[in-house]
Amino acid sequence: xxxxxxxxxxxxxxxxxxxxxxxxxxxxxxxxxxxxxxxxxxxxxxxxxxxxxxxxxxxxxxxxxxxxxxxxxxxxxxxxxxxxxxxxxxxxxxxxxxxxxxxxxxxxxxxxxxxxxxxxxxxxxxxxxxxxxxxxxxxxxxxxxxxxxxxxxxxxxxxxxxxxxxxxxxxxxxxxxxxxxxxxxxxxxxxxxxxxxxxxxxxxxxxxxxxxxxxx
Numbered sequence: 512x513x514x515x516x517x518x519x520x521x522x523x524x525x526x527x528x529x530x531x532x533x534x535x536x537x538x539x540x541x542x543x544x545x546x547x548x549x550x551x552x553x554x555x556x557x558x559x560x561x562x563x564x565x566x567x568x569x570x571x572x573x574x575x576x577x578x579x580x581x582x583x584x585x586x587x588x589x590x591x592x593x594x595x596x597x598x599x600x601x602x603x604x605x606x607x608x609x610x611x612x613x614x615x616x617x618x619x620x621x622x623x624x625x626x627x628x629x630x631x632x633x634x635x636x637x638x639x640x641x642x643x644x645x646x647x648x649x650x651x652x653x654x655x656x657x658x659x660x661x662x663x664x665x666x667x668x669x670x671x672x673x674x675x676x677x678x679x680x681x682x683x684x685x686x687x688x689x690x691x692x693x694x695x696x697x698x699x700x701x702x703x704x705x706x707x708x709x710x711x712x713x714x715x716x717x718x719x720x721x722x723x724x725x726x727x
Contacts, residue, residue, distance in 0.1 A: 576605030
């Protein structure tokens with residue numbers, strides 16, 4: 512789940528300065544689950560903008576705002592709406608996908624925070640940094656790149672206290688969690704295998720994957 516949070520109202524109005532007629536584009540997946548870009552949020556944003564002198568000329572809710580072809584199809588009402596700007600209530604990827612398909616200024620109504628695990632409705636935890644070099648196979652399914660504040664991949668630092676992180680004492684030390692998970696699953700021997708230092712080549716941006724390329 513891509514987790515987003517709403518930008519402050521004053522920041523949204525500042526971005527839209529000079530534009531009177533606004534089109535809204537939400538997302539029926541992640542943003543809807545995060546309560547930042549679903550149907551209810553589109554209605555709330557419409558009321559907010561109109562209370563502040565804007566005219567919302569259309570509100571569009573693609574099922575997946577990160578799907579370029581679907582967004583292109585769903586944005587057809589935008590063409591004849593008279594909109595002067597578009598406000599995207601999806602994640603940063605969704606906003607850019609809308610911008611790729613709209614010949615108008617496109618602005619984000621949200622900040623994209625992290626890729627998260629859903630504990631229950633409205634509660635998310637950051638579990639993955641999408642680094643492109645997954646080590647979960649040797650760390651008991653717990654990501655040290657994400658859940659260790661220092662991103663250490665070969666064991667803990669010396670700063671943990673009572674199982675808590677020295678950087679943020681509210682967080683459990685990732686490597687204490689890893690130790691307990693490996694112990695519980697009979698895999699403590701994995702702690703004796705030092706892995707390579709973490710490189711960043713796999714996370715060089717921007718990245719692309721084409722599953723349609725012919726395989727040699």
